[in-house]
Amino acid sequence: MSSPIGQEELCQKNLIAAYIDGELDERVTLLFEDHLQSCAPCRAELRAHRLFVCELDAALTDTGEIPVPEDFSRMIAARASSDMSGVRTRSENRKALGICVILALAGFALLGARASGAIFLLAEKFVTTSLGVAGFLATAVYDTVAGLAVIFRVLSRKIIIESGSLVPVLILLAFAVLILSRLISNYHRTGATE
Numbered sequence: 001m002s003s004p005i006g007q008e009e010l011c012q013k014n015l016i017a018a019y020i021d022g023e024l025d026e027r028v029t030l031l032f033e034d035h036l037q038s039c040a041p042c043r044a045e046l047r048a049h050r051l052f053v054c055e056l057d058a059a060l061t062d063t064g065e066i067p068v069p070e071d072f073s074r075m076i077a078a079r080a081s082s083d084m085s086g087v088r089t090r091s092e093n094r095k096a097l098g099i100c101v102i103l104a105l106a107g108f109a110l111l112g113a114r115a116s117g118a119i120f121l122l123a124e125k126f127v128t129t130s131l132g133v134a135g136f137l138a139t140a141v142y143d144t145v146a147g148l149a150v151i152f153r154v155l156s157r158k159i160i161i162e163s164g165s166l167v168p169v170l171i172l173l174a175f176a177v178l179i180l181s182r183l184i185s186n187y188h189r190t191g192a193t194e
């Protein structure tokens, strides 16, 4: 297939993720790099994406070496309990709850979409190998989602309070879903090569 690739297609975020992952073939890579010269939004998107992916990768892979504040978990716990005791207004809580639900639904939708084909493979693996593989995968995915949910919740709360608007949070949500889909596809890839 050598159909020409339009500018709109080059602007897709999927392509940026694939470009960063080095998944584009030579022809598309050249096209995309050409396109980057003339498309400021794509350049900005690429920069933001790289930065975010770098930081998230570092946070997820080098957890032992990244200095997490000692009181980090206590901070989260304190924040959570202050939320529970109704220090925040009810509408803020509702917003935060809504966002968490949306994030969870988006995550499940992505899992469903990405996994629908591979779920049978996974089920086979589940039966033929051991509970361990599926358990590990489930735990890894759960940990990732849980981690993202915590990060997102803290960030979104801060942003909502500071800007009084949901728009930046929705952008953040889109980013979170993007990263989530990338992580899930990475799990699939490593799973398939085993």
Ligand SMILES: [Zn+2]
Residues within 6 Å of the ligand: 010, 011, 035, 039, 041, 042
């Ligand atoms: Zn573009």
